[in-house]
Amino acid sequence: MVEAERRLLANxxxxxxxxxxxxxSESCIPLYNFSTVYSYLMNSNQSHIEAYDQNGPVGRGRxxxxxxxxxxxxxxxxxxxxxxMDRTLALEVVSDQDYFPLFKKFCTRPCYGDEHYLPTxxxxxxxxxxxxxxxxxxxxxxxxxxxxxxxxxxxxxRLLRFAPQIMKFNH
Numbered sequence: 001m002v003e004a005e006r007r008l009l010a011n012x013x014x015x016x017x018x019x020x021x022x023x024x025s026e027s028c029i030p031l032y033n034f035s036t037v038y039s040y041l042m043n044s045n046q047s048h049i050e051a052y053d054q055n056g057p058v059g060r061g062r063x064x065x066x067x068x069x070x071x072x073x074x075x076x077x078x079x080x081x082x083x084x085m086d087r088t089l090a091l092e093v094v095s096d097q098d099y100f101p102l103f104k105k106f107c108t109r110p111c112y113g114d115e116h117y118l119p120t121x122x123x124x125x126x127x128x129x130x131x132x133x134x135x136x137x138x139x140x141x142x143x144x145x146x147x148x149x150x151x152x153x154x155x156x157x158r159l160l161r162f163a164p165q166i167m168k169f170n171h
Contacts, residue, residue: 009093047131048134049131054078066105071124079115
């Protein structure tokens with residue numbers, strides 16, 4: 001997953017007009033219209049990568065001591081794989097030759113690189129550039145490896161009917 005994300009970023013970086021980079025799920029539904037989101041991101045001086053320290057088996061329990069000394073246990077972070085970053089940080093992620101190979105080699109099950117690489121890398125090297133939060137929200141109240149479904153199957157039809165007016169898509 002992390003390799004694919006890095007390739008996506010590298011390809012997007014080839015277009016010099018791209019200044020912000022965002023990875024979302026196909027299930028993401030915007031809460032604001034495009035112009036509001038665009039303005040917010042373009043005027044932001046930080047990237048949005050969730051990174052937190054979590055005890056237990058799905059947090060610090062996934063750390064491998066083979067990552068020392070580059071990544072120490074106290075530096076280990078977890079977060080959503082969904083991110084938003086500026087061009088400067090995207091260049092750093094794509095060009096990283098220190099941390100990515102370490103994660104590729106030692107972040108194996110039960111470690112998931114898409115939940116740990118970017119949060120850890122950014123927290124260690126670029127924490128001042130990060131808002132330390134995601135732009136997406138997921139309902140994790142149901143236990144298990146995947147979030148609970150927020151919408152009933154018939155929701156999409158109704159959403160498509162009223163979203164253009166509420167979110168001003170046609171303006």
